[in-house]
Amino acid sequence: MIDIGFIGAGTVGTALAVRLSGKGYPVVAVSSRTKASARRLAEAVSGCRICDDGQAVADIAHLVFITTPDDVIAPVVQGLHWHPGQSVVHCSGADSTDILEPARGCGAHVGGFHPLQTFASVAHAIENIPGSTFAIEAEEPLLSTLKEMASALEGSWVRLSAGDKVLYHAAAVVACNYFVTLVKLATDLWQSFGVPPEQATKAFLPLLHGTLKNIDNVGIPGCLTGPIARGDLGTIKKHILALEKAAPGVLSTYRELGLQTIPIALSKGKIDEERARELRELLAKEDRG
Numbered sequence: 001m002i003d004i005g006f007i008g009a010g011t012v013g014t015a016l017a018v019r020l021s022g023k024g025y026p027v028v029a030v031s032s033r034t035k036a037s038a039r040r041l042a043e044a045v046s047g048c049r050i051c052d053d054g055q056a057v058a059d060i061a062h063l064v065f066i067t068t069p070d071d072v073i074a075p076v077v078q079g080l081h082w083h084p085g086q087s088v089v090h091c092s093g094a095d096s097t098d099i100l101e102p103a104r105g106c107g108a109h110v111g112g113f114h115p116l117q118t119f120a121s122v123a124h125a126i127e128n129i130p131g132s133t134f135a136i137e138a139e140e141p142l143l144s145t146l147k148e149m150a151s152a153l154e155g156s157w158v159r160l161s162a163g164d165k166v167l168y169h170a171a172a173v174v175a176c177n178y179f180v181t182l183v184k185l186a187t188d189l190w191q192s193f194g195v196p197p198e199q200a201t202k203a204f205l206p207l208l209h210g211t212l213k214n215i216d217n218v219g220i221p222g223c224l225t226g227p228i229a230r231g232d233l234g235t236i237k238k239h240i241l242a243l244e245k246a247a248p249g250v251l252s253t254y255r256e257l258g259l260q261t262i263p264i265a266l267s268k269g270k271i272d273e274e275r276a277r278e279l280r281e282l283l284a285k286e287d288r289g
Helices: 011-022 036-046 056-058 070-078 097-105 124-128 142-152 161-191 197-217 234-248 248-268 273-288
Strands: 002-008 027-030 063-068 088-089 111-116 132-136 156-158
Touching: 002 011, 002 056, 011 027, 011 036, 011 063, 011 111, 011 124, 027 036, 027 056, 027 142, 036 070, 063 070, 070 097, 088 097, 111 142, 111 161, 132 142, 132 161, 142 197, 161 197, 161 248, 234 248, 234 273, 248 273
Parallel strands: 002 027, 002 063, 063 088, 088 111, 132 156
Antiparallel strands: 111 132
């Protein structure tokens, strides 16, 4: 198999190194801003050499993953000498392979390999990465190599072009990061009747798990439940009045999410166009002043 090196030994780099090594890919070299992180990665895989700098990794490995913070990728690539036929891959979700142009100019193959997953720590990253979808931006022959890696990691892959990356990453932020924000807003509302955030979060977890199961098993729009799915104007009016009094800062978010939910309810077929119009009028009243 192809010799792999890592420049950057943070959460994503370490998780990829551990999992790829476990699937038989030889991880032969690592460098990092701190010796401690490089040592952690090297100790987690067999046969990995700790290098003093990125150039040493580039001189040893045939495929180099650059798993530094996104803002550092371009300077790292610019500062190293790359070899014709070598492969250079970053793991940024938002950046295209354009930032790897200095390596391409040296005759290297360049690519992007982004795991669509959330990593709260190195341990969680190692646990979560199998089964993930990987966003791949590359041309042959590197494209086939990265597809094979995604399959080896028990995942699937989606091929993106340079122009797709920012919207792809924005979608991930909406699905993952803003999901956390919504749960935080919900638990904050429970504090108005004296339930602390930790208890509220635990109370919501079965509901959240059930929602994810419904999305998986039934799919969208069929999994949608709640007052908008039912066209329940009376309940939504009560929500608006309660939020106006207890949490006015949340009301605009409630209204906008409700408006975005109406088309899903229509697609499910439980409300008609007339009820959808009534829902829009109710939820958009604030916008009309």
